Amino acid sequence: MQTMPAHAAHHDDREIESLEEFDATVSARATLAGFRIQAVDLTDRTRELLGTDTAGAVFLGCPMRGDAAAKVRADGAMVLPPVPDLPFDPYRGVLYAPDELFAGLAEGYEGTPDALAYAWFQRTRADGDIFASMLRSVHDDAVSDALDELLSGARVVGVMGGHAMARGSEAYAGAARLGRELARAGLTVATGGGPGAMEAANLGAYAAPYDDEMLTESLGLLAKAPKFTPSITEWATAAFEVRARWPKGGTSVGVPTWFYGHEPPNAFASHIAKYFANATREDGLLARSTAGVVFLPGAAGTVQEIFDNATPNYYESRGEPTPMVLVDRAHWTERLPTWPLLQALARERRMEARIALVDRIEEAPAALKRLAG
Known part of the structure; x- marks a missing residue:
């Protein structure tokens, strides 16, 4: 692993x-x-x-x-010197851990460092405060530096997908099994760090050191709080109950953003690179997914990520094109017909041999391995 x-x-x-x-x-x-x-x-x-x-x-x-x-x-x-009265450290040298962002959760999510940082972001962005803008930039650069240090030498596979995927659904369970299989194959799973498909993949990587029954039981425990609405507190508390019962989970990375601060980070990524600037977060996550990216069904955000990843592959601006696996043929050819455009872009270019569309999530790891070969 x-x-x-x-x-x-x-x-x-x-x-x-x-x-x-x-x-x-x-x-x-x-x-x-x-x-x-x-x-x-x-x-x-x-x-x-x-x-x-x-x-x-x-x-x-x-x-x-x-x-x-x-x-x-x-x-x-x-x-x-340190900046007083900030809910975050702009000069931090390491990535966040779930326990740090969710400190004080027992009294309600609204008082956690994660929620307080989002409230500060909303307030200062509305003010147009140049000092606050500088602090956000310094923070995000420090996070990028820490992320590069962490991932140096790792084979990173990105798992992208929508935040709406509910705990308790078969799709969520499938995404968790995918994360587990990728982690067990020696890959570092990296996601957008939020709820839904992202949480499921991080959960799977967390479950990788345990027997298969652990994941089944975890999915059952999490299903009692299927979504982060209406209560982030209940949603996050269920995750920490799983972590308390199985405290020695596997490692993975989450890369969320306070730009979408209504959407909390998930507690199963062992290392969290949380950004204020969403553009920095998106590009950084995809650029670091050097072993390829699996795209699960999603909406506008996932479509954007597909083409954000396709562009450097098309121009080969990062060198050799990296594998791209889209999961769910009906979703990507009928509901959101992204695959035909991706195919057309890839035609007669080196990236053509690095893209694949599969019907089921269980096919994704083999497709990723095939494209990487």
């Missing part, structure tokens, strides 16, 4: 993103000159900061005592 690369194993060796890395660097090198220290609480590292050269260093959102801050500035370091 796919093992996610250890965090920080592949990032720029001048980046420090944890207290452990800070201590190891100071001990081994006796200098912080030229380093970038990102969202590390240095309140209790005053002695080290006072005694270490920090010329040319950049401290991004690192709490530190006044005398330490004055000394590193005197060294010529740049200090961008």
